[in-house]
Amino acid sequence: MEINKNIEDDGVIFMSIKDKENADKENTNQANKGGDVTILAIESSCDETAAAVVRNGREVMSNIISSQIALHTIYGGVVPEIASRKHVEKMNGCIRAALSEAGITLDDIDAVAVTYGPGLVGALLVGVSAAKAIAFAKNKPLIGVHHIEGHISANFIENKDLEPPFVCLVVSGGHSHLVVVKDYGEYEIIGQTRDDAAGEAFDKVARAIGLGYPGGPKIDKAAREGNPDAFTFPQAKIGDAQYDFSFSGLKSSVLNYINQAKMQGQELNQSDVAASFQKAVVEVLAGHAILACKEYGYNKLAIAGGVASNTALRELLEKECAANGISFYRPSPVLCTDNAAMIGAAAYFEYEKGVRFGLDMNAVPNLPLGDRERRYHANKN
């Protein structure tokens, strides 16, 4: 994956991510071979405005991300209203760039896909409205995609041989799920967080030890300098559900330690706290994931979501998978962040199954994973 970055006047970072393999066969991008399915995908569930063109679910023809992260840093987290406003400003530019880099026009696409949940409702609505308008104006099928199903599908892009069934650990700012992907678009959640998402805990601890936002990458970096065994923070086990997570106890324990240290005038070793906290999170995540593979009898494990780019988590899972005879799949870090290519990948398998959404599609901020009912909800146009 090759990333071209450009910082715009308003602080938004415009990125074009190129798949080197595809870049080599660029000339084949021009003509749509018979039977190919080309999807324009749109994503705006949080603070990234993104558009991509994906062919047959696995071939990324273009992948454009406009990241507002710099605008939200001063507020210590994503401000929904600011994010939504920026999405309106950036959406058309992203779509135009995605089409032009793919070397196609809207007439060449087979469907328009968009994330319709979960996420920030105001932010989601921008992508949903844009996608519906384009699908309507160009008379193309419309496909709504679950954001997390998109993250899981990012694995199909770089691992061309990966096919269901497999276990997927989904960890991001808003989600911590252990999922069995039974078939394309068929998900069974076997474990989830009881309180905070893993990414949320990263953000809060990062803020408390003065690393700032976004917490995930900052803790990851600081932890490299620190001793992961400096402190032992508790790893919660949920008695009645062995695949569920709980991070609030861990988070409180870290915050308590920091307060105590401050009150006693001790100097806080940022790196040691970061490394020890990270170790506790990563061990729980990896432990659950490996256990699930063994118990359910799958020999493939994939990870997805923003926290899936965490170095310690990747390293530990690689080691554990190797030790247990499990094949380990992970997207490149850039495909772990929010992007539209993953939405295009997920949408392809829905498209093939004949899933079509009506123009009354709405943003669903708390859309459950694998909800089959909603997607057939209105298709009477």
Next chain:
Amino acid sequence: MKILAIDTSGLVGAVAIADGDMLLAQFSIQYKTTHSEILMPMLDDMCRKVHLDLSSIDAIAVAKGPGSFTGLRIGAATAKGLALALDKPIIPVPTVDGIAYNLYGNEKVICPMMDARRNQVYTGLYTFVPKMPEGKSMERTFDMQIIHGQYAVSLDDIINEINTLGKAVILLGDGVPVYHDLLEKNLKVPYSIAPLHQNRQSASALAALGAKMAEEGILVSADEFAPDYLRLSQAEREAKEGADHKKDNRKSDIKTPGIIRVRQMTAEDIDDAAALEKLNLGKEAWNRKQLLDAMTRDDTIYLVAEKAGRIVGLCGVQNVSGDGEVTNVSVAGDCRKEGVGYKMVKQLLERGRGLGIENYTLEVRKANAAAIRLYEKLGFVSEGVRPGFYDEPKDDAVIYWKRN
């Protein structure tokens, strides 16, 4: 010109297709369902019913704000998506102007009010001024005159402003029922409330005003269009508070940068107008008092040109028994050659007909070539010279007339 109009700025979700003077279709819903669920099916249904070939549309008019933040974004993202796919421009219609346009031809003061929460309304003050045609025809057309462009303001302030104008007012918009008691108690001028077919956002009014704007060239590309919220987000507001709290209230929030808007001068503009006069004319400039006196007479019209919340031009005319004496024309140094003078004086001449002015006259320094070009372009003809009329530097005054 064929226009597709979309308004989702408030509780009403509305779409219309206007083709020239004909309203081909209009769908409007004011119900508890969300715009997100309703807008596209409604648009789809409307287009099917009139067998609309979408590619035949010339432009998409959309209520650009103010309004519900989410509502504005649904309208904006939809309009931008359509415009991108169809390769058409967007006409960004100010929401409050669009509501006022429901009452076309009404010479009373028109005050739309949208509930903006936090004890504020999005509002503005408008009236329609008849334009006399050339020749003897009895046909009249009206120009919507913006007395106060749309802004977010407390209810007390807008009530004060209406009372200060001292003229009968027509109220409309979803803020009226919300604040009815306060309005009833505090308004000191006769007022009425527009009936249901005129009292909310209307896609057809938006299309009609949009067509006018498009004629004036007020079109933007699909990519550059963004809503005009008139308000910062809460997080930005809180971050800014303390720093420049007072300054922030009006000017910076209201106006669209780049677009030149001509409107009637109000008392609030006097300081800026006097400063502009002083800068351009030095000793010959009118001072605050002279401007205020001239502006408040009933035989004069004073207009200002505004760009990005700043007064960049002013002009005025006085009716002396059917002859209009153009008393002032001033354009800020950094905004010349942008058509500010032309746009402003042209409106002045048109509006002057409403005062019963038939012929116009003015004097200009012989050395002021730019001004002379402007007047000649507007149809003025030189009819004489007053030698040595101006001082510092000494110059002749050229007398110009535009006779009908």
